[in-house]
Amino acid sequence: MSGSTPADRFGGLSTPVVDALFASGLTVATCLAGLAYQPADWRRFDGLAVLMGCLTxxxxxxxxxxxxxxxxxTCAGYTGYLQLGYPPSLLWWGPVLGLYTVVVLRPGRWAVAGSVVTAAVVGFSGVKAPALPPLVVVIQPLLVLAGVWVLGGGARALADRNRQLAVLTARLRREQRDRARHAVAEERVRIARELHDVVAHHMSVISVQVGLARYVFASDPPTARTALDTIAGAGREAQQEMRRLLMVLRVGVDEEDAGRFGTLVPGLARIGDLVDRVRATGLPVEVEVHTVDPVPPLPAHLDLCVYRVIQESLTNVLKHAGPATATVTVEHRPGAVTARIVDDGRGVVEQSWPEPGYGLLGMRERVRLYGGTLSTGPRPEGGYMVQLTLPVPVRS
Known part of the structure; x- marks a missing residue:
């Protein structure tokens, strides 16, 4: 292992430093033990023994x-130490720890080869100790190998699990970052869609009223003043809706909570204001609301969706249908709400707004988000139709 990672550190020290300290400590402990324990029938612990201890x-x-x-x-150093006639000491742990490391880090044939070498060294250590019975000389290497393999195998399995956990943690972090970026992108699309609906509708109303006011400014001042009042009202409402969107962005609340900040969220309850604003431009609009059975109010997000589709459809009629009348039909029934917007304007050959633009695309994306359907197209009798159907959760 050529480097250290945060997982390979102990108390702020990297593993190479820890291993160097451990090897140095074992060397010092071996030398102190050799000087303190000098049996008469073994070679006296001297400077050469210290050198062999360092080599081990x-x-x-x-x-x-x-x-x-x-x-x-370490096996070669310990074998040389024994061959020179020095008594077995703490140096015995050098080959054992070396084998443990091989079993942990180099499983397979390397661990088997290391086990053979270590068993031979441990067996040689028993042979060099005449006091040990032959049975102990034979069993001792087997016990050492069994203990090292059990401990090393457990450590290797734990290390493998830690690596797998690290990989899974990194993958989860990447997925969390991806989900966060995806959520941000979706939120940007939603805000862009809201801005398009707000700006497109109110600017269309303002544009028509400006043209009317300019046309009758001198000949019909009351009509010009009415057009200016409509422009002012449309501007104020656009400002309120823009402020609501900015509040949602700033505070991090959803559509259902935005009303707590003093601005009413658009919905079917405000369909009358929308229709009045469109009528003020000279486009006759009729509204029909049918309720099959008593049903609870729509959830805020579905209420806003229906409102935006009606708003965008009337804006398109105002911009593209020419002289026309429009009818908005809303039908509530258990499990669904339907909105149909039809006009009797000029035919599809002359009409440009059926071509997919940002308005229609935005409506389709908004409706698809809530599991609904949106159908658009020319009517056989002339004009154009937009029909929205949204599923509504049935409350028990």
Missing amino acids: CLPLAARRRWPMSALLA
């Missing part, structure tokens, strides 16, 4: 970067 323990400092090389080096 210090390679463990690189056990994570080069585990197999560290194991072979």
